[in-house]
Amino acid sequence: MIEALGIVKRFGDFTALDGVSVDVPTGSLIALLGPSGSGKSTLLRVIAGLERPDAGEVRLDGADVTRVPPQSRGVGFVFQHYAAFKHMTVGENVAFGLKIRRRPRAEVRQRVSELLELVQLSQLAERYPAQLSGGQRQRMGLARALAVDPKVLLLDEPFGALDARVRKELRLWLRRLHDETHTTTVIVTHDQEEAMEVADRVVVMNAGRVEQTAAPRELYDNPANEFVMSFVGPVNRLGDAFIRPHDVELLLEPNGATREAMVERLVHLGFEVRVELVRDDGTQLSAQITREQAEALELDPGQIVYLRPMRQKTFGS
């Protein structure tokens, strides 16, 4: 169980965290999601003890650790740029925490081989980090963090430096790993898809504050405010209302409740088609419809269509 209570952190004039409170129940996987500069990484580093908060309290399993140095917190930390020990082999990297704890040699060897197995790097134990791909390096970083049986696992944009395909693979792999180990985990990301895909709950942060904490589906269906709505997925704005592109229905005839728009461009995404539209006042919208619907409508750029919002949200200001 991780509890961050009213955390404030300033860097000079800049307030990175402005009274943030977050709870992470034991065994769950939470994502801190937000744009860069929202304070999500700073919060993670405060939990790890790598930054000391100006105010507020961090508790791990009920114990106040705010003044405890990172060495004694029992956290595993995974860095965006791997932070691999370059002069050590993969095996030595993973063994580092165990050697620091002066575990018997046989136990270290045993544990390292288990972990390398877990992260599928057994064949590469004798290699140096420079000889690994980014994805392999990050798996090594995870094994290294897990080696000391951390109470909590903290991942700071762990897949941010990897290409899209490897990212997706590792994301699924991380979720499976979590389902096996049940280590309490916090992952920081700016990628809403990543957050939605791996996390049990998502904490959306903006400008040093928490905007909303909710399960992925809840977040998508019931965003608390405009920021969350537009951050967790694409969104159109029609007057005061916000509409997801797939909640827009396109018709060829007006029916009173519809708005007129012109088709500007069709983007084929495989199963779906994104229709980019422009209204006569110049506002741009997009609608996401299936290929069959698009074919039935026989859409062409320049054509006038009528759109009907099937579901929309307004936020009181």
Added chain:
Amino acid sequence: MIGKYALRFVALGYLAVLLVAPVSYVFWRTFEHGFGPAWDAVTAPDALHALKVTLILTAIAVPANTIFGVLCALAIVRYRFPGSGIVNAVVDLPLALSPVVVGLALLLLYGREGWLGGHRVVFALPGMVLATIFVSLPFVVREVVPVLREIGTEQEQAAATLGASAFQTFRRVTWPAIRWATAYGVVLTTARALGEFGAVSVVSGRITGETQSLTLYVQDRYQSFDEVGAYASAVVLALIAVATLILMTRLKPKEETR
């Protein structure tokens, strides 16, 4: 093709004319009359004493500047403290300042009329040690600082989250990353300490058989028209320097194969 050869010719020619020729000439003049006179010259009591003085100066200045240099580099790069920029600039002072000025400054400070006078510093070994440390101070710092900047703090933070204390982190993570830079700095420091003339000359008082380092001895012999003595001692200095460089290059490739 021609351009490539021209480039080589110019670069190697420059080295040959300015570096290799003068040094070779010293070697040639030393052994002009055979090995015997040269050997006699370097084993003369004053020559041996001068060699001993030089080795003592180097043996104190190099470890001192190595330890201080690494600590200073860590302080400059890892800790933002008020005035760290000034410290960073002051470290370069010995490179910019003429050694003679350094010698005079030490004389003023520790001489008979100086603030800290009367401790047998000037015209004695302690003053020469101080002068040698002063002039050879920047090399380790200057080699280590860019490497520390480049490796960043993430590896050290990772070590901390894995339970390593500050000392364990230094020994297992930071030191392996900077040890080659430190070694190179040590070689440069050694070369500078061996070869220092100006500052040591001013503070030593140049007492033959007492405060005469090997460089001072070379000049003393030369001015006494003892050319073989001068050249032979110069060769000893050059050989120590070459040995240091060879040691360095023998150690280095292990690192680069990784």
